[in-house]
Amino acid sequence: MKKTIALFLSGILFTSCVSTKVSLKNNFDYSVLKRDKNYIIENQDGNKIRGFKYLSQNDMSVTGSQEGKEISIEKSQIKRILKPSTGKTLGLVVGVIVTAVVIPAYVGNRPVGQ
Numbered sequence: 001m002k003k004t005i006a007l008f009l010s011g012i013l014f015t016s017c018v019s020t021k022v023s024l025k026n027n028f029d030y031s032v033l034k035r036d037k038n039y040i041i042e043n044q045d046g047n048k049i050r051g052f053k054y055l056s057q058n059d060m061s062v063t064g065s066q067e068g069k070e071i072s073i074e075k076s077q078i079k080r081i082l083k084p085s086t087g088k089t090l091g092l093v094v095g096v097i098v099t100a101v102v103i104p105a106y107v108g109n110r111p112v113g114q
Contacts, residue, residue, distance in 0.1 A: 023080035030057050033081065039064075040082040041073060049073070 018040060021032050033039065033054045041049040041062075052071075054064045061072045062081075 017085045018082040019085055021081050021083050022078070028075065028078075030062065030075075030081075033057070033062075038084065040084060042079045042082065043073075043077050044079050046079075 021039065022028055022030055026032070035054060035056070037054055039052050039054055041052050043049070049066060049071075052064045052066050054062070055070070056063045057075075060076075061074050062078065063070065063072045065071065
């Protein structure tokens with residue numbers, strides 16, 4: 001039981017919550033991106049560029065930096081741009097931990113922690 005809970009929690013920690021900022025749904029509106037913020041770029045081929053720090057854009061491409069190197073990605077190659085949300089992930093993990101502690105206590109009809 002404890003191994004199952006540990007595996008579940010580690011899975012949540014490594015897959016953080018994200019929100020979609022740019023995609024087909026908003027007609028690829030790049031104006032929502034903020035300079036010097038980190039994003040995840042998902043290309044048309046399914047590859048993801050994590051830790052992309054947005055710098056600027058023009059009609060054809062989006063420019064940013066990753067690991068200290070400036071890179072430019074053609075807009076035609078971008079499937080969507082995601083914004084990682086640490087707060088949502090943290091809230092989810094805390095909720096799971098509380099649930100994992102409280103529910104067994106109620107099911108076993110015994111005080112929490114015993």
